[in-house]
Amino acid sequence: xxxxxxxxxxxxxxxxxxxxxxxxxxxxxxxxxxxxxxxxxxxxxxxxxxxxxxxxxxxxxxxxxxxxxxxxxxxxxxxxxxxxxxxxxxxxxxxxxxxxxxxxxxxxxxxxxxxxxxxxxxxxxxx
Numbered sequence: 001x002x003x004x005x006x007x008x009x010x011x012x013x014x015x016x017x018x019x020x021x022x023x024x025x026x027x028x029x030x031x032x033x034x035x036x037x038x039x040x041x042x043x044x045x046x047x048x049x050x051x052x053x054x055x056x057x058x059x060x061x062x063x064x065x066x067x068x069x070x071x072x073x074x075x076x077x078x079x080x081x082x083x084x085x086x087x088x089x090x091x092x093x094x095x096x097x098x099x100x101x102x103x104x105x106x107x108x109x110x111x112x113x114x115x116x117x118x119x120x121x122x123x124x125x126x127x
């Protein structure tokens with residue numbers, strides 16, 4: 001008889017249709033518009049592979065050298081947060097923050113809206 005190993009693998013993000021991505025995009029933008037801190041900090045969002053990625057822009061300092069993309073020769077874009085979606089009802093999500101070494105660290109969980117609210121309250125997400 002062959003050996004079988006049982007283990008719990010990490011849950012995978014849900015696969016989203018184009019219509020679901022449009023709906024999630026609208027929800028996220030609406031929540032960002034409600035909040036002054038996030039409205040100031042979040043420059044762009046991107047939804048792919050069951051995750052919502054948040055980007056911010058930093059102004060260029062002439063004395064520093066950059067490896068990241070430069071926008072209009074004035075700004076640098078950084079990916080700094082994401083929400084991973086595990087169900088189509090948007091009730092099971094995790095909030096992650098990207099460290100300086102490109103590793104993700106989970107800071108919270110809950111519904112999509114509650115993860116956005118946690119982003120607002122967590123100082124790691126503010127520039």
